[in-house]
Amino acid sequence: MIPAARPGDAETGLEGTVAEAGSTGDGPGDAAAGAAGAENVAVGPENTVVAPRGAAVGPDNMAVGPESATARPDDTAAGPGDEQLNRVFLTRVLEPGDETGGRWVRELGADAVVRRLRDRGEPLPGASAKRWAGLLARAAHAQPHRDLATAHDAGVRFVLPDTTEWPRQLDDLGDARPLGLWVRGTPDLRMWALRSVAVVGARACTAYGAHMATTLSAGLAERGWIVVSGGAYGVDGAAHRGALASGGATIAVLAGGVDRPYPRGHAGLIARIAEQGLVIGELPPGDHPTPHRFILRNRVIAALTRGTVVVEAAHRSGSLATARAARRLGRHTMGVPGPATSGLSAGVHALLRQDAVLVTDAAEVVELVGDMGDLAPEHKGPVLPRDLLDPAARHVLAALPAHRDAEPQEIARAAQTTPDDAIARLYELRALGYVERHGDGWKLTRQAMISVRDGHTAR
Structure with a gap:
């Protein structure tokens, strides 16, 4: 029996199938992975595809003339x-x-x-x-024959392993490799998959998660990378939209037939992806998603791409299954950190505590998955006047007490230098406005206090 959808989750639909549990987004995905497998054998009328009336199929799998919709034995x-x-x-x-x-x-x-x-x-x-x-x-x-005819009418092709359009990286799945892929869209799947990155995460994401998924995906697309996700609500949808908004390319990997957009609330988005990118899946036309199919779909996302970025994921999020599959396959696994108190980031933080790499923007992702020389710019704080001092002067400056004056001998000991060298540096620092004479001692000026606190703690 297929479990009912949770209130507030992705919509139920597609002939009573469940909500998108176990998708690349948050949900009870891991628990559902083994709930239905090869033993899930019920086949009803909703799983059969009726051929378009008047369409016959010849040896080349193309329509050749009028015929009844009733199947012949050899069909x-x-x-x-x-x-x-x-x-x-x-x-x-x-x-x-x-x-x-x-x-x-x-x-x-x-x-x-x-x-x-x-x-x-x-x-x-x-x-x-x-x-x-x-x-x-x-x-x-x-x-x-009917499946191929239905696919042809929907603008869908079936790509076989070991053909020119087949992405060779899917062979890393071994015996779990797809039997073939149903592909909707005109670009060459193999070529697009060569420079692709998966961006996945929670369906019920926060505004922060949606923002990070959108900007990160837009940045990847602007750098010529293909953004791959699962078409779900939340992070998946934000990732697809970010890539499309920047004029880039994206691939949606569905857990049902590619001619039946799911979730139905994303029918418009998936249609747009099919026009500007690719929509792919393992299941034949008209077939519907089930919880375990979402989890199994995630292995294709992981294998197809060079790396997987997880943006917001609870501890039981289906997107963690994608990350784990990527890790098993030797792909890069990345995570976008969130607030330490956010349950929706707990799964990401667990990944980062293991062997995932923390990323905050597209440049950092490309540095990891890209070619040699694709380096992210080094992130630095603002340059302070103290940073322009030579190391010896900085040591003497840091050796001065914060709220009293000190004699050169005391300063020299704290700076681990000689008194003569300390005196020379103190006069240099006075000229720059950092210190001032107080009798036989030296004291920090008020303007130097912030600079000292930004560096070594004053005594």
Whole structure:
């Protein structure tokens, strides 16, 4: 059973599916990760895609003429030797990130796995009888020709592994590698992913979190980097908008079909991303997100990009799953700090206490993920007059007591120098207005007090 959405969270919708729990933003994502996996086998009418009436599909997967919407027997399954149809078929059967299924495809080939499912043969290695029965039930509803026709009508293409547009870095996922990616938008996915950074965080973010996500993403886009996020409310949406507002590029990785924007409140934003960037996902057209699919989607965000920046995340935020996946894959993991008292920054601070790198702007992110020489400017405080003194004079200045005068011998001992050198430096400091003579002693002037306190503490 799919759990109900929490009040005030991302909207429920898409035929009764839950709110965006476990997204790149804050929510009960980690707990949901194992709640439904390959055993989640229920397939109902809402999961089948009806082909557009009057559209027939030929060998090249293009519409060739009028035909009834009723499927023919050879439209309901992939044929032998067609890698694209076989993998599209399997996207209806296997859950994203199913490592057992991925191993079957790697060892036996997609064609052999599809044949076993179509023929309702014996379970493949690693599948229990219960799970195999569920996979067979899903396979009975898989119609890859229709999925490709529906995708074509929506301007969506299916990118296979080991083709020219496939991002090779996704292969780092091993058997959890996607079977393929449904891509909406015209740019080349592989080329865009080469210079990409993930910006993720809480859905219920604060104004500070939204501001940081927007400005950081805008800065990345201005430097020619692609901003990748999950399309959710909060930090994700702010990241996408920041990149678009600066005239840059962004990729939304969805946990459902790319033809069904989710959350529905971001339908306009996702449509804009599809026009100016890319919307990608593992699930076939019309499929809906579930809690565990959000968590599994996050591994794609982590693998696709050079690094992941987390902006505001509670201890159980789904965005932390993205950061952990990035760390496992050897990608850079970064965090934007927040107030120490903010629960929405507690997860980020926990990352920073481990091996994540603290970042505050786009330049610092690029310094980490970019090429050699992409250095962030050094952040310094204002230059004070005291900073212009030579080191010996600064030591003597710092050796003077704050509220009384002192003789040269005492000052020399505190500055670890000779009395003659101390006297020479004191006359130099008097000329600059830092000290004044009081009989046989020397004392700081009032204007020097602030300068001394900004440096070493006066005695």
